[in-house]
Amino acid sequence: MVITVIALVALQQPLDSAYTAKIRELTTEPRFNTELTDHLPTDPRVPSPLKVLGYVPGTVGRLSYVADITRYFRALDEASPRVKVFDLGTSDGGRPMIIAAIADSATITQLEHYRDITAALADPRRLAADTAQRLIAAGKPIYYLTGSIHSPETGSPEMLMELAYRLAVEDTPFIRQIRDSVITLITPVTEVDGRDRMVDVYRYRKANKNNGPGLIYWGKYTAHDNNRDGIVMSQVLTRTMMKAFFDWHPTVLHDLHESVPFLYTSPVRAPTIASSTRSSSANGMSSRSRRSRR
Numbered sequence: 001m002v003i004t005v006i007a008l009v010a011l012q013q014p015l016d017s018a019y020t021a022k023i024r025e026l027t028t029e030p031r032f033n034t035e036l037t038d039h040l041p042t043d044p045r046v047p048s049p050l051k052v053l054g055y056v057p058g059t060v061g062r063l064s065y066v067a068d069i070t071r072y073f074r075a076l077d078e079a080s081p082r083v084k085v086f087d088l089g090t091s092d093g094g095r096p097m098i099i100a101a102i103a104d105s106a107t108i109t110q111l112e113h114y115r116d117i118t119a120a121l122a123d124p125r126r127l128a129a130d131t132a133q134r135l136i137a138a139g140k141p142i143y144y145l146t147g148s149i150h151s152p153e154t155g156s157p158e159m160l161m162e163l164a165y166r167l168a169v170e171d172t173p174f175i176r177q178i179r180d181s182v183i184t185l186i187t188p189v190t191e192v193d194g195r196d197r198m199v200d201v202y203r204y205r206k207a208n209k210n211n212g213p214g215l216i217y218w219g220k221y222t223a224h225d226n227n228r229d230g231i232v233m234s235q236v237l238t239r240t241m242m243k244a245f246f247d248w249h250p251t252v253l254h255d256l257h258e259s260v261p262f263l264y265t266s267p268v269r270a271p272t273i274a275s276s277t278r279s280s281s282a283n284g285m286s287s288r289s290r291r292s293r294r
Contacts, residue, residue, distance in 0.1 A: 019050050020040050041169050041171070046080045080168045081105035083168050084101045090236075092220035102185075117138060144245075147256050155258055159256075192237070197218060
């Protein structure tokens with residue numbers, strides 16, 4: 001029943017016919033999609049990724065550089081009162097790192113107020129129980145999405161551009177409830193230096209019959225283990241992301257990690273990751289059917 005209502009309301013909002021056609025063309029089977037993502041609404045004031053980039057994120061054979069991803073999020077900021085982009089700093093390679101906040105326009109104008117509330121709630125030692133309850137009632141949960149902590153994990157930066165657009169534009173009750181109730185934060189690329197190297201390698205290999213170098217170093221000093229750097233904080237990107245965490249105190253931090261194409265649960269010990277198995281994204285593939293759309 002809920003799905004039916006969502007679908008009917010979605011039909012009442014004008015669709016971006018060109019973008020919707022591309023979604024259906026690029027998704028190899030309908031079962032890889034849902035009624036939430038098999039179409040794209042249109043808004044004459046807010047540009048879709050297709051309008052800014054010239055292609056739909058997830059197009060087979062296309063990967064976006066950090067500059068293009070950042071350019072799209074800044075275009076959303078300029079066009080929509082529901083989006084605000086903040087600079088986090090620059091990487092070792094001088095590339096910008098950003099965080100985008102998405103919510104209803106009234107919440108966006110009061111972001112500092114909500115940040116103060118979450119900061120106060122982050123340390124219960126300083127709060128009386130009644131004060132905490134008042135802050136909880138007045139505040140809003142913050143859901144922080146981060147993409148591409150490992151540069152061969154190519155899908156999340158593409159997906160997050162489209163998700164940001166949907167959250168800013170779509171007028172279904174489901175999306176409106178998210179905007180009204182939650183502050184969504186997005187850092188589309190964590191490993192910005194490695195992301196651009198990954199795109200370079202992918203394009204080179206694509207142009208040379210899959211012959212070419214592999215990706216040795218992702219950042220200036222780090223290969224695969226940049227996420228383990230949380231232990232020693234030696235990398236600029238690690239320190240930048242940690243600062244963002246403590247600036248916002250998100251209720252949920254959701255890293256869109258593309259480690260393996262399935263969940264592996266051992267029958268004799270705690271759940272673990274089959275780290276020797278890599279997803280198709282490690283080869284630079286960007287097919288909508290090969291990654292989770294949302």
